Amino acid sequence: MARTSPTARRTLPHQVRIIGGTWKRTLLPVLDRPGLRPTPDRVRETLFNWLGQDLAGWRCVDAFAGTGALGLEAASRGAADVLLVEAEGVLVDQLRAVVQRLAAEQVRVQRGNALSVLATLPAASLDLVFIDPPFESDLFDKALAAARPALAGTGFVYLEAPSPWAAEALAPHRLELVRHMKAGAVHGHLLRSVA
Numbered sequence: 001m002a003r004t005s006p007t008a009r010r011t012l013p014h015q016v017r018i019i020g021g022t023w024k025r026t027l028l029p030v031l032d033r034p035g036l037r038p039t040p041d042r043v044r045e046t047l048f049n050w051l052g053q054d055l056a057g058w059r060c061v062d063a064f065a066g067t068g069a070l071g072l073e074a075a076s077r078g079a080a081d082v083l084l085v086e087a088e089g090v091l092v093d094q095l096r097a098v099v100q101r102l103a104a105e106q107v108r109v110q111r112g113n114a115l116s117v118l119a120t121l122p123a124a125s126l127d128l129v130f131i132d133p134p135f136e137s138d139l140f141d142k143a144l145a146a147a148r149p150a151l152a153g154t155g156f157v158y159l160e161a162p163s164p165w166a167a168e169a170l171a172p173h174r175l176e177l178v179r180h181m182k183a184g185a186v187h188g189h190l191l192r193s194v195a
Helices: 041-051 069-076 089-102 114-120 140-150 167-173
Strands: 015-017 027-029 059-062 081-086 107-111 126-131 151-161 175-183 186-193
Touching: 027 089, 041 069, 041 151, 041 175, 041 186, 059 069, 069 081, 069 107, 069 126, 081 089, 081 114, 089 107, 114 140, 126 140, 140 151, 140 167, 167 175
Parallel strands: 059 081, 059 126, 081 107, 126 151
Antiparallel strands: 015 027, 151 186, 175 186
């Protein structure tokens, strides 16, 4: 009788790299943690092609930071203030070590609940919010609702999700789709406030 092998688990890369800016080619460690799914290089490259390569002066929050790849990519491209928010202690420690290694004075790491942190930010204070929660979570709507008040009038939200978000789903948040991409199981959405 033949034995069937258990379903192969998707393995995470052990590192991802910053793909542009001051820290181009810098490797970031990826721990094997539940729900941690770093944004692929190709997706980040497309996103920053949409946003432009120079984010000088931008104020950004990476709300579910994980490896910090999105927020650190923004800082590498000139963002003036980047807040990395992460709930899990071991990931917070790793983020702080990376920030120290890069001497990234414009990057702050805060341990906490992303929704609570977003809710405390001043109105219209952010140019860019990255929302990339664990795909199996139900945090997408809640995160958009928490981020929207902090978004400046010309600001953007990048939403990464396991399925596409239609205009009807974005309308309650007063957000509209600017660009959309699909790469494997990832749907990337660049959103902005509805005028």
